[in-house]
Amino acid sequence: MRNLSTAFRCLAQLLLLSVAALPAAAQIVVGQTAGFTGAVAAGVQETTAGAKLYFDAVNARGGVNGQPIRLVSLDDKFTPKLAAENARKLITEHNVIALFLNRGTPHTEAISPLLMEFRLPLVGPSTGAMVLHEPVHPYIFNVRATYQREAERAVQHLGLTGLTRIAILRTDDSFGADVAAGAVKGFTGAGLQPVMNETFNRAKPDFSALAPMVAKTNAQAVVFIGSGAAVADGTRAIRAAGSKAQIVTMSNNASGGFITQMGENARGTIVSQVFPNARSIASPLVKEAIELARAKGLDGVSPAMLEGFAAAKVLVEGLSRAGVGPTREKLLTALNGIRKYDLGGMELNYSPTDHTGLDFADLSIIGADGRFRR
CATH class of the missing domain: 3.40.50.2300 (Response regulator)
Structure with a gap:
């Protein structure tokens, strides 16, 4: 588990520091604000590493409709006020097409007015707060259960x-x-x-x-x-x-x-x-994530990693449906049109009146070997 945790930290650091070689105009830029330091740093690093696994695989195949994805991640130190400041910076300075995989309920609430102001979606917030599900927020697309x-x-x-x-x-x-x-x-x-x-x-x-x-x-x-x-x-x-x-x-x-x-x-x-057992290759979602992780030299994936991986898949599906040269408006329309999307043995649906995503919930227990067991 120690080797896996070390690898997560390295992946997260590379994610924060990397600068893609292709011109910015050729990229699809996605923004993330989350607590890379502070009380939730361990989980944030793992969810982000999971998302990066999928984005890297998509970019290796030529990107989405020929355009690579670049994830710009900023550290909000798990502070709602800084999360809102980071979100504004990502929207106005980095011109992101969407916000993605932020962490925390009050943090998402702090970001929410900016989504309305700039009319762009937030995909896969790493929180299961009911307030983000009911009433439906027109710009927030949940992936995980409440x-x-x-x-x-x-x-x-x-x-x-x-x-x-x-x-x-x-x-x-x-x-x-x-x-x-x-x-x-x-x-x-x-x-x-x-x-x-x-x-x-x-x-x-x-x-x-x-x-x-x-x-x-x-x-x-x-x-x-x-x-x-x-x-x-x-x-x-x-x-x-x-x-x-x-x-x-x-x-x-x-x-x-x-x-x-x-x-x-x-x-x-x-x-x-909120996702299947992270070691169960009977789940197509888990099997796909494990294969990509092992290709990078990791032993496997964690539940937190699966959350980021699934959120990345949903975002890429929306971008793919938005077509060449996607805009915020086109992405929003595409996300609202997702029906019966197979994440890998888990079906996800969105509509203008339902942005809940998945409803899967189960329990695990930490074993003597330091692993989650069902």
């Missing part, structure tokens, strides 16, 4: 396994509130109530008071909603407080980097997933 679907599925699973004392710890932002709403649906369906439902500061998480509270409730499981670094720090605090509660977190932490952050606490942690 966080609420994940959280509901996770709580249902815990209830079915006989766990009744379940706590919620969540970041105090729109992401945390959104996921918690899905968890509450799961509690309602299972006829349960959370033994604790507390927030922590997103920017400066402090678990010195919360961890003893978890232990005092005798919680059997904790639905932990936050960035990888926060969940790792919080889990260590919970263990230090004497709690052995099952830790359950969302797909935003489905990365090899998260496993590294968790350290000795990784084993047994449940992480929801």
Whole structure:
């Protein structure tokens, strides 16, 4: 896993620093703002590496309708204000045709007005916030399932396994509130109530008071909603407080980097997933990604990598349908016209009234070997 994580970091660094040799006019320029440093850096690097796998393969075949794709990535340090500033810079200075694979719910909300102002699409935001699905945003095209679907599925699973004392710890932002709403649906369906439902500061998480509270409730499981670094720090605090509660977190932490952050606490942690098992070659999507990864010397792909890979496939499909010399308007029309698109064993549909994308949600557990297992 260490070799794979090192390779991800190298790919991400190359992505940020590379300058394509062909003239800019011959390229299709796509923009990305995400937290390449900060609390979500590990996951961002992996999702971007997955997207780069597919873009590189497309460019090696001659690009899209004869034009190569260039992804311009800027680091917003997981700060919504900087995400909006970066997005404006990408739109006005780099003249991108679309924004792509940004990270974070409040960050996407900060970018959203710019999409309306400049009339360009955002494809594959790395967030499953319901607010991006309902009501339909005319310029946001989701690929992955919603966080609420994940959280509901996770709580249902815990209830079915006989766990009744379940706590919620969540970041105090729109992401945390959104996921918690899905968890509450799961509690309602299972006829349960959370033994604790507390927030922590997103920017400066402090678990010195919360961890003893978890232990005092005798919680059997904790639905932990936050960035990888926060969940790792919080889990260590919970263990230090004497709690052995099952830790359950969302797909935003489905990365090899998260496993590294968790350290000795990784084993047994449940992480929801929004794509098939990253080692299952029975899935055409996974098989394609693994083959391209191995061609680059990687051992395989991570769940986070699959998310970026799938998002890149959707964007390329839209660009292909937009024709030679695509514009923002042509790409928007093309994306809205995608019907029954086979991502690789997963069907995706868009229309002007539905930008949800996929609805796949499952659970995995981190094994003793430091890998996600279903």
